Amino acid sequence: GESVGLHLPTLSVQEGDNSIINCAYSNSASDYFIWYKQESGKGPQFIIDIRSNMDKRQGQRVTVLLNKTVKHLSLQIAATQPGDSAVYFCAENWDRGSTLGRLYFGRGTQLTVWP
Amino acid sequence: DTGVSQDPRHKITKRGQNVTFRCDPISEHNRLYWYRQTLGQGPEFLTYFQNEAQLEKSRLLSDRFSAERPKGSFSTLEIQRTEQGDSAMYLCASTLGGPLHFGNGTRLTVT
Numbered sequence: 001g002e003s004v005g006l007h008l009p010t011l012s013v014q015e016g017d018n019s020i021i022n023c024a025y026s027n028s029a030s031d032y033f034i035w036y037k038q039e040s041g042k043g044p045q046f047i048i049d050i051r052s053n054m055d056k057r058q059g060q061r062v063t064v065l066l067n068k069t070v071k072h073l074s075l076q077i078a079a080t081q082p083g084d085s086a087v088y089f090c091a092e093n094w095d096r097g098s099t100l101g102r103l104y105f106g107r108g109t110q111l112t113v114w115p
Numbered sequence: 116d117t118g119v120s121q122d123p124r125h126k127i128t129k130r131g132q133n134v135t136f137r138c139d140p141i142s143e144h145n146r147l148y149w150y151r152q153t154l155g156q157g158p159e160f161l162t163y164f165q166n167e168a169q170l171e172k173s174r175l176l177s178d179r180f181s182a183e184r185p186k187g188s189f190s191t192l193e194i195q196r197t198e199q200g201d202s203a204m205y206l207c208a209s210t211l212g213g214p215l216h217f218g219n220g221t222r223l224t225v226t
Contacts, residue, residue, distance in 0.1 A: 034215075043119070043220050089157045089158075108156075
């Protein structure tokens with residue numbers, strides 16, 4: 001399944017399928033990007049990050065792709081599990097040269113995994 | 116690593132009352148952030164501290180809001196004369212470098 005985070009805030013996938021969550025970021029000067037997962041009643045949980053000098057970064061079952069030309073970020077989740085059900089946010093760092101600056105969050109995409 | 120701790124988890128108050136929230140960051144994290152999150156939206160930056168110094172405040176942080184981090188460890192966020200528009204989740208995050216680690220927030224409801 002695929003979703004454009006800002007225009008389709010929900011994504012439903014079957015357990016075991018791959019998920020793709022998209023995000024359009026706003027600041028061409030941003031040099032650091034993060035994906036967070038937020039479950040109901042909890043704070044955002046870090047998933048994976050990427051710097052602007054990279055196009056792709058892989059973690060455990062997750063891959064982030066960065067396309068600076070069109071200011072687009074995507075999160076791919078392999079073999080989606082029910083525990084992956086949550087809201088996923090992309091965030092960009094506006095303070096160049098640092099990962100410690102303010103983060104600007106996108107609207108978020110609700111991922112629902114059904115058996 | 117016990118994570119970022121926030122207290123209380125929930126607060127219900129009447130309009131016009133003052134409220135104070137506390138955040139205990141991950142031990143040794145020198146930077147501490149406050150964010151606000153309303154329903155259906157991503158978190159919005161409010162302010163951050165490096166050690167005890169408050170380095171930046173968002174324009175979202177009106178003069179009714181004040182944050183402190185007196186000893187460079189825990190932080191408090193106070194809202195005076197609360198308004199219904201202040202109802203939100205208030206999130207605290209900390210870092211020593213790299214990604215922010217968030218707490219589970221304080222849910223404020225102003226009636």
